[in-house]
Amino acid sequence: AQKVTQAQTEISVVEKEDVTLDCVYETRDTTYYLFWYKQPPSGELVFLIRRNSFDEQNEISGRYSWNFQKSTSSFNFTITASQVVDSAVYFCALSEASGNTPLVFGKGTRLSVIA
Amino acid sequence: KAGVTQTPRYLIKTRGQQVTLSCSPISGHRSVSWYQQTPGQGLQFLFEYFSETQRNKGNFPGRFSGRQFSNSRSEMNVSTLELGDLALYLCASSKDSMNTEAFFGQGTRLTVV
Numbered sequence: 001a002q003k004v005t006q007a008q009t010e011i012s013v014v015e016k017e018d019v020t021l022d023c024v025y026e027t028r029d030t031t032y033y034l035f036w037y038k039q040p041p042s043g044e045l046v047f048l049i050r051r052n053s054f055d056e057q058n059e060i061s062g063r064y065s066w067n068f069q070k071s072t073s074s075f076n077f078t079i080t081a082s083q084v085v086d087s088a089v090y091f092c093a094l095s096e097a098s099g100n101t102p103l104v105f106g107k108g109t110r111l112s113v114i115a
Numbered sequence: 116k117a118g119v120t121q122t123p124r125y126l127i128k129t130r131g132q133q134v135t136l137s138c139s140p141i142s143g144h145r146s147v148s149w150y151q152q153t154p155g156q157g158l159q160f161l162f163e164y165f166s167e168t169q170r171n172k173g174n175f176p177g178r179f180s181g182r183q184f185s186n187s188r189s190e191m192n193v194s195t196l197e198l199g200d201l202a203l204y205l206c207a208s209s210k211d212s213m214n215t216e217a218f219f220g221q222g223t224r225l226t227v228v
Contacts, residue, residue, distance in 0.1 A: 033214050035217075037219070042221055043221045043222040044118075044119075044205075044220055044222065045205060045207075045219035046219075047216055047217065047218055050216055093158075095214035096214070099212075100146075100163070100165075100170060100212040100213055100214065101171070101213060101214055102148060102163065102171060102173065102213050103150075103213065103214065104160075105157055105158040106157075108157065
């Protein structure tokens with residue numbers, strides 16, 4: 001069975017600090033996709049990234065970066081120089097790559113960035 | 116291009132009533148999936164529609180149903196509402212399969228009293 005664990009329920013940081021959100025996953029599949037979504041107070045889930053299990057290269061997009069490590073089944077997300085607008089709930093998700101399968105989400109990490 | 120539109124944004128219903136929620140996907144997207152978000156259970160998959168057919172289903176009772184129209188718009192229906200159905204219902208739009216880039220709407224927040 002697939003499972004995603006986000007052990008950090010809530011994190012508070014001061015603006016301009018760097019913060020890392022942890023994501024650990026479980027799957028028996030060798031091919032899978034990993035996702036990160038941001039959920040601001042308005043409710044919609046904003047797509048941030050989708051990663052194929054064969055691609056272990058780290059990715060950077062502006063202040064966001066992702067560290068994918070298959071050896072530890074982790075897909076961590078780092079925000080550099082955090083801003084108040086980064087305050088939201090962040091979800092990590094997993095889906096099998098074979099066939100059309102739904103996303104399995106972690107419980108989310110609520111990030112509060114204080115000015 | 117326009118995003119995923121869900122209507123209504125908020126609903127208040129009484130136990131035992133039924134409710135219909137609507138989702139208009141991004142133009143050109145044929146897969147529409149529905150998720151329920153509650154504080155206790157988190158985000159859980161309800162079902163997915165593609166080309167007017169239910170292609171995948173989560174572990175929810177038969178009171179939860181849906182359909183998709185020829186223009187890819189989708190509706191979900193919950194009959195005989197229970198207090199536990201209080202949740203944010205989110206719709207996701209994808210080009211063809213659920214595990215490609217899925218874009219979500221703002222959700223419908225359902226309150227059951």
